[in-house]
Amino acid sequence: MxxxxxxxxxxxxxxxxxxxxxxxxxxVKAIRGVSFDxxxxxxxxxxxxxxxxxxxxxxxxxxxYHPQEGQITFKGVKRKKMRPNDxxxxxxxxxxxxxxxxxxxxxxxNIMAGRTLKMHSNFFWQLWRYGPAEREExxxxxKVEEIIDFLEIEHIRRxxxxxxxxxxxxxxxxxxxxxxxxxxxxxDEPMAGMNLEEKEDMCRYIIDVNNHFGTTIALIEHDMGVxxxxxxxxxxxxxxxxxxxxxxxxxxxxKAVIDAYLGVAH
Amino acid sequence: xxxxxxxxxxxxxxxxxxxxxxxxxDIFVQTLWEGLVGGTLYSLIALGFVLVFKAxxxxxxxxxxxxxxxxxSLVGLHSLGVPAFLALILAAGIMFVLxxxxxxxxxxxxxxxxxxxxxxxxxxxxxxxIGLGELIFGGDPKVMITKQLYIPTGALSxxxxxxxxxxxxxxxxxxxxxxxxxxxxxVFFSKTRIGRALRAVADSHKAALSVxxxxxxxxxxxxxxxxxxxxxxxxMWGARSEVSFALEIIALKALPVxxxxxxxxxxxxxxxxxxxxxxxxxxxxxxxxxxxxxxxSWLAYMIALAFLLxxxxxxxxxxxxxxx
Numbered sequence: 001m002x003x004x005x006x007x008x009x010x011x012x013x014x015x016x017x018x019x020x021x022x023x024x025x026x027x028v029k030a031i032r033g034v035s036f037d038x039x040x041x042x043x044x045x046x047x048x049x050x051x052x053x054x055x056x057x058x059x060x061x062x063x064x065y066h067p068q069e070g071q072i073t074f075k076g077v078k079r080k081k082m083r084p085n086d087x088x089x090x091x092x093x094x095x096x097x098x099x100x101x102x103x104x105x106x107x108x109x110n111i112m113a114g115r116t117l118k119m120h121s122n123f124f125w126q127l128w129r130y131g132p133a134e135r136e137e138x139x140x141x142x143k144v145e146e147i148i149d150f151l152e153i154e155h156i157r158r159x160x161x162x163x164x165x166x167x168x169x170x171x172x173x174x175x176x177x178x179x180x181x182x183x184x185x186x187x188d189e190p191m192a193g194m195n196l197e198e199k200e201d202m203c204r205y206i207i208d209v210n211n212h213f214g215t216t217i218a219l220i221e222h223d224m225g226v227x228x229x230x231x232x233x234x235x236x237x238x239x240x241x242x243x244x245x246x247x248x249x250x251x252x253x254x255k256a257v258i259d260a261y262l263g264v265a266h
Numbered sequence: 267x268x269x270x271x272x273x274x275x276x277x278x279x280x281x282x283x284x285x286x287x288x289x290x291x292d293i294f295v296q297t298l299w300e301g302l303v304g305g306t307l308y309s310l311i312a313l314g315f316v317l318v319f320k321a322x323x324x325x326x327x328x329x330x331x332x333x334x335x336x337x338x339s340l341v342g343l344h345s346l347g348v349p350a351f352l353a354l355i356l357a358a359g360i361m362f363v364l365x366x367x368x369x370x371x372x373x374x375x376x377x378x379x380x381x382x383x384x385x386x387x388x389x390x391x392x393x394x395x396i397g398l399g400e401l402i403f404g405g406d407p408k409v410m411i412t413k414q415l416y417i418p419t420g421a422l423s424x425x426x427x428x429x430x431x432x433x434x435x436x437x438x439x440x441x442x443x444x445x446x447x448x449x450x451x452x453v454f455f456s457k458t459r460i461g462r463a464l465r466a467v468a469d470s471h472k473a474a475l476s477v478x479x480x481x482x483x484x485x486x487x488x489x490x491x492x493x494x495x496x497x498x499x500x501x502m503w504g505a506r507s508e509v510s511f512a513l514e515i516i517a518l519k520a521l522p523v524x525x526x527x528x529x530x531x532x533x534x535x536x537x538x539x540x541x542x543x544x545x546x547x548x549x550x551x552x553x554x555x556x557x558x559x560x561x562x563s564w565l566a567y568m569i570a571l572a573f574l575l576x577x578x579x580x581x582x583x584x585x586x587x588x589x590x
Contacts, residue, residue, distance in 0.1 A: 062476065064472070064475070083480070084472075084475040084476075085474075085475045085478050085479060085480045085481070086478075087476075087478075088475075088476060088477055088478025089478055093476070093477070094476050096472065096473065096476070100470045100472050100473035100476070101469070101470065101473060102465060102466045102469035102470060102473060102474075103469050103470070104465065104468075104469055105462070105465055105466070105469065109462055109465070112459075112462060113462050113463065113466045113474075113477055113479075114477050115459075116459055116462070116463055116466075116477055116478055116479055117477070117478040119459045133458060133459075136459075137457070137458070137459075176473075176477060177476075177477075180477060180478070
């Protein structure tokens, strides 16, 4: 199940488009008829008050949830119902709001796990860790070392991630997503719970990833300062509906957004 | 003899057994060895449980019957005229088909259900396999094809401490095979992509999905691995006694082993198995007579109970930390 390679999309063209997506859990409507697009090479932020449906939106893009209505097109291909691990195959990587790492594994193993899909030696060789399996391990280890280098986490290479402080865990999680060499990187509150210094570091990494690797990024964030600095375009959700979409400046000036955030008597 | 009246019982519990160990070292060594062998086989059973529990969070009650089923398939195929080693490979194939079917028919439809439901489902699987096994192979005990698989029989014996110690070659083989298997699994788990994926699934389902690991595939692999462990266990237990449905009971012995070692730890399963194996043999020989014998059948559970009181997560299990 590899994505067709002839559908290469140039910077500035639409990488992913979401049309009229609605998602409900029983009677709760988490997302109501939301449409937007993500262009290749941009940093797209999704913001909104608590419970606005941001994470649900990310889960829909990621294939964890299946929207009841609407259409998602990724790399020019309309998406059919898929299994959660298929999104990774198509080149979508993500991090989670409450860090979801493999806690008992080391930093190295966690990031290596991100290479799972890039490794193909079969079960037979794997069983003996010989021949192709061994060559492959070494080859991918190089790539992982580059990422470790890039994120400046050399010193925690062999530490089980469960023991790391929160900020570093977030960084390892980013590393694991980067190891997948994704075309679209989804970050669910990458800066949540961090101190100022850690936030600045994380911002720098996100910008670097975007600049150096040309990775398209969609992120959810609560820190408005961060969002306004990082994002090229922002979409605002409230009660599952899209209330604004545009550049940070446009969104900041939008009446509906100000109402949603400050609260207004309806 | 040694013990004076008022302290009679205490003396029999705390002094006499140790004196006997010292006095007749050959019997002590023989007892330790028997315990070690029994323990190795408990470890193997527990290993099958741990594999499945780690990756899918299911306590697989069917592991015991899988041991019987694997051994029966092997013996049954051979009795149909299939050469022994081909029968071994085919029996492994049957365990793969079983793993695949379990994933399709049992695990996949029940995904995201509470653990207790999956646990009950493995009960169902147990009874299904008992029925299927009896239907195909009949309910009579079978003899394991020990010779045909070139498993050495007979005994090595040597003089020790004024007596003779006998080591069954079969038992030595069982120890060697079990050690190789455990070492192999350890390398597989720590150094390969699939092994890493298995551990990843054990830690976090959603994170594993997000990096593109297919849970369904992993489940088939772990159930297959547990099936292979079951096959080896079945051969070894079968060779020591016979292949019958009564073997299924040893699955229950895995429970104290798991409580001791922790449900999620492979080294735990091994150490726990050895402790239980040695503990119950030594207990039976030296303390058994005080209680009228037969304590081997329940001592393991008592040890487990004591552990539950002081270290509920087991020797090697992950410490249970709950955020409040």
